[in-house]
Amino acid sequence: MIRLPSLLAAVTAVILALAPPASARQDDARLDTLFRVLQDTRDDAVAQATQDAIRSIWLEHPGPEIRDLMEEGVQYLFAERFTDALAMFDRVVDLAPDYAEGWNRRANTHYLMGDYAAAVADIRTALELEPRHFPALAGLGLIYLAIDEPGGALRAFDGALSINPHLKGVRARADELRSDLAGEAL
Template identity: 45%
Template sequence: MAVNPMPFLSLFLPLFGAAMLALLPSPAWADQTDVRLDGLFDLLATSSGRPAAQAAEAEIWRIWVASGREEIDALMAEGLVAMNDQRFEDAIDLFGQITRRAPEFAEGWNKRATAYYLNDDHVASVRDIQTTLALEPRHFGAISGMGLIFLRRGDEEGALAAFEAVLAIHPGAPGARQRVEELRKRLGERGA
């Protein structure tokens, strides 16, 4: 009996592609302008297999968080520790130093937006999300953050639009599909 290799290959090739992209030598710089991102976003958008999408997403985040400048990367690491320790004011200050020293570095703005969100300053968070998206329009993390802010404000239509935008970039985004389904159901029930 002949075995059809196509089901195996359809699972294996996206994983192999993500692994090969991850093995490419890292340039001295890395951020939202990194040339590897286009291929990773293509893989993210077309991967039907969850492991391949997860590998592409992890590599995108790894690239986004690395500025390639030692002082900026040190501030990023320190800010992440502060945020993880729930020292949000410290994190905001550290990420603010990044945005002042490297205003072109999208992830500095995104991380500060996250710290503002966690510190319940949604106005400042939205402002930084807008800057993040001006620098990196494909930033599914920032768009998802905007969706969460819309939810906190009770704007379900805005939240739905944000999470649908996330899925257009990252169809396997954790939680986005579930939120879209829940919001469509709730909004549909109100419209009926």
């Protein structure tokens, strides 16, 4: 049986996702409502639909050149052509330095290339532009794990979970780290 609040939240998320963008970026007016739905829902399907809507809004950009560069960069990432992806995302952040998702995608590319310092710098910029960017925080946690800083990883994962409590993999990793760190304290 579907609860009325869950159904209402799902319908709201879909309507908001299909509405015309206010600014098509991290300051898009639809995001505040979607983040409230994400915090309030207990329904996994609603949470997933809401996360997808948020990510779609973050990817939107009013400039066709930026949209094309982002699409090409993502395709290069999936093809594991990291140097080509980096070139696309470099162009994105040069042309649209206020576009958080461009910085986040470039951070992902740096991470995959093993350049953790550059990835952290780009994540910090993405978070300055969009402090609720839970994938960037989760990515920061992965970087801290890669450089063997479990305390930093836990803080980053907890930050992501405070924004989006539905990140099951992040929650499991945070719980594991919390347990490991508690064991070290003994």
